[in-house]
Amino acid sequence: MRDFHVHSNYSDGDFLGSMVRAAEAAGLEGVGVADHCNVASRESPEAMRGLYGFNLDLTYERRRQGIERVRESAEIAVYDAVELDYDPRDEDAIDAFLAEAAFDYAIGSVHEVGGDNVQIASHFADLTEAERDAVVDDYFDQLVALVESELFEIAAHADLVERTPPLRGRATEDHYRRVAQAFADSRTIPEINAGRALTEADIVHPSEQFLTVLREHDVSVTVGTDSHRPDEIPDRADFLEGFVDETGLEPVVPDGLER
Template structure:
């Protein structure tokens, strides 16, 4: 069974084309399951549309859900369409996000840390002029937030858990026990992590997380799933077969997806 749980569309302001285009791309790629998971609005902001080039407006969210549910019915005989969302994780606003998500029948919610220390994880300038100890502190704060997101109970999946390396490949070489501690917490929480193939679109290349992190994830009993993080329809299911083969080589026996927030196990 082929599935892809991480796709975006033009509502977020930085992806192309409509939801229907991603569903059609999934069918063309031979998928049986496609998840729609655009960026959540900034529910903690007083503004309706706080970041037009990053996420949809709060007022647009009900229309997003309604469109996915309509398309789920329309395509039911061709492919299973899942209602998801990629949610930012801000501990100070977690209750507001929980209240909003409780209004809708999500199949799954991806929790992603995009800001750490108030700065985008993709901001390459954050690393300039830092000494080694400060680099470790930045990395540990990022994983502290990921660990907190795992413990929050808000998410079925954690998104791109080493994406901070996207525009700073040396991130992976910063040594700290916080990475293993976080993987252990994720395993204990029963939350899955995605193998996200969008790293190939950034300076670092490859996937999130690294093969080394996947080996450690297996050690800590962490479940894995697949997400292309497609922002154009042609990237739906990108590298799916390569990811499946790599997971088998590492030692994983299965991966998972979520329907009605229930784990579905798919043998590798």
Template sequence: MYDYHTHSTYSDGDYLRSMFAAAEAAGLDGVGVADHCMVLSTEWARRTRREYGFNFDATYERRREAIDSLRDRFDLEIFDAAEVDYEPGHEEEIRSFLADADFDYAVGSVHALDGANVHAVDHFAALPESRRRELVARYFEKLVSLVESELFEIAAHPDLVERNSALRGYATREQYERVADAFADSRTVPEVNAGRVRRDYGRFHPTPEFFEVLGTRGVSFALGSDAHDADSVGPLADELRAFADENGLDPARPDR
């Protein structure tokens, strides 16, 4: 049982030592620390780095040293990874950074729409419904581009728009099928993400319909809790185990 998507204080999570101790206590065989990393030159990315202090592109070597110093203290395989924001047209920026950083694997995410974080309910709720539908369609276009870029081993929370009540429910089966076809032809695998299972959203990514469509294409999945605090690691590991067992999943392992 591996959890490939957790966060530490090197972005917006908990202390490395605490996350590793929680993963070990949860009976995980391995855990990946995939801190938020922005190397894009877009205005949204620059603003987010400035306002949220996401500077992992400048601190990943220090975190790598910390991981190396902690490995022997836990009966756990620990992966040095990053969750990297993706934007079409910026592939060379990302590719260059990942080649230099040489992580164990990279997780790709689409977090921005209309110059705002996908989580920003107030921003999207103020828009006409027709515009919100357009933006959801744009989200899936970006996701297809992310998968086709072959930059990442894992695509995080592949229907992140479902977390936002102003964007939820607008995705179509046709959009799911386009993304599923892209995954079927790519080395990148989608993630079963439990990051909102124990919050008001209460469901996994991808949604049941999207999960079913991906399954028809024979797509493999990685597992990720998206845990940001140590107290969440164990409960979310249990949720992921149950989901994998119920659905007969043999989770993928990123291949270096």
């Protein structure tokens, strides 16, 4: 059992060493530190980086030094990864940054549609039903573009709109089939993400319907707890282990890592 999606203090998680020790204590064989990063040069993303301090594009070398130090004492594999915000307009910048930084693997995420974070319900509360449906359409258009870009080994929480009440339940089987076909034709693989699985929301990404469609297209998956604190890792890892056993899945590791 390896967890390919945790965060550290280099974005919005706890201290790097604490996250790795928690993964080790949870009995994992490996953990991937995939901090948030955005390399867009537009005004809005730059303002958000300043607000939240997601500056891994400036600090990845320092974090890599920290990962190397942690690896010296860790008894599990520790991967140097990144979770990058994806917008089709940023493909060239993303490609250049990934080539320069040479992470062990990269996770791509669609977090925004039209400049609005799809996890913030207030952005969509006053929209009409048709406008909300259009947001979901745009989300899946961007997700397909992310997969087809071939920039990433992993696509995170591939139905993130399910976290947001005004957008929840609006995805259709047609959306899922488009994305599943894109995954089937790409090296990028989706993750089973437990970031909201043990909350009141009780959401596993992908949803049961989406996962069924992915399996019909013979799409491989990987797993990630999406943990931000050490105490989240053990319960989420246990959940994922039970989930893949129950569903009969055999998660794979990202391209380029040892099997």
